[in-house]
Amino acid sequence: MARTAIPTEAIDWLAVWSGVRGLVLAHDAAFARLLSDRDHTLFALTDDPRLAGRLDARENVTALLARPEAIPTDPFQFEVVFVHQGLHRYNLDQALPQIARVLRPGGCLSASYLVRDDSVPWVRRLAALLRRYDxxxxxxxxxxxxxxxxxxSRYFPEVEDRAFRVWQPVSRDDLMKLVMAQPLARRLDDAQLAQLLDQVGELYDGAVRPGESLRLPFQLLAWRAWVSHEELTGPVVIPDSALNIPL
Known part of the structure; x- marks a missing residue:
């Protein structure tokens, strides 16, 4: 099954402006490619040397070999920091102040996740069928x-979010491959797996219109968190309980 396409409307909402200077926290090359195709100037941060090489080969993309917990740039370098499908991969206690540091005043952290929407009836029926086995x-x-x-986060006091509906066409063969990729498929014996696939095929045939494919629904959860530098520039206040060392 082909990679689920992210709508241009969502990419533009996350980017905020045209032609931004942005930093992508990358764990693959796909999202950076989508942004560079929209003529944004990007730096892409990854700790994977092979991925860094792939990113560097793209026009308008400069790879940085590092992690977001220690971003190797001067402050106020980027209008937008992007992270797609990856915010949970980082130590946010360390990464969020670093992201705030490198954002320009008025900039934002744009974070997004593509998640399956199980509210559609045929998807609910598929989930119920698979959960009979697991x-x-x-x-x-x-x-x-x-x-x-x-x-x-005190570094991002203003947050706004949107959800974009995304539909992925699914053929009968695609659905079979999706089921075969589930961990439960490896735990079933041949007879059980054959029975399950027959049931999945019947579900597909009963849900699809003649000559068409089913569509698997997703939501792109898109968030823009606007930076505040007050926490980075404010005075240090020693609490009353701090240790006093006489000189």
């Missing part, structure tokens, strides 16, 4: 709960 089927953790950390 109660945890189709309950994957995308990591998007990490977005809530932005609401609690």
């Amino acid at each position: 109660p945890m089927a189709m309950k994957g953790d995308y990591g998007h709960a990490s977005l809530e950390r932005l609401r609690d």
Whole structure:
């Protein structure tokens, strides 16, 4: 099944402005490619040397071999910092102040996750079928709960969010491959797996219109967290309980 396409409207909402100077926290090359195709000037941060080489080969992209907990640039370098499907990968206690440091005044951290929408009836039926074999089927953790950390961050006091609906066409063969990729498929014997695939095929045939494919629904959860530098520039206040050392 092809990679789910992220709508241009969502990319532009995350980028805020045209032609931005941005920093991408990258764990693959796909999202940086989408942004560079929209004519943004990008620096891409990764601790994977092979990925850094792939990113560096793209026009308008400069790779930085590092992690967001220690960003190797001067302050106020970027209008937008992007992270797609990856905020949960980092130590946010260390990464968020670093991201705030490198953002220009008025800039933002744009974070996004693509998650499956299980509210569509045929998807609910598929989940119910798979959970007869494995109660945890189709309950994957995308990591998007990490977005809530932005609401609690003093470095990003203003947060706005949007959800974009995304539809991925799914053929009968695509659905079979999706089921075969589930961990439960490796735990079933041949007869059980054959029975399950027959049931999935019946579900597909009963849900699809003749000559068409089903569409698997996703939501792109998109957040923009606007930076405040007050916490980075404010005076140090020693609490009353601090240790006093006489000189």
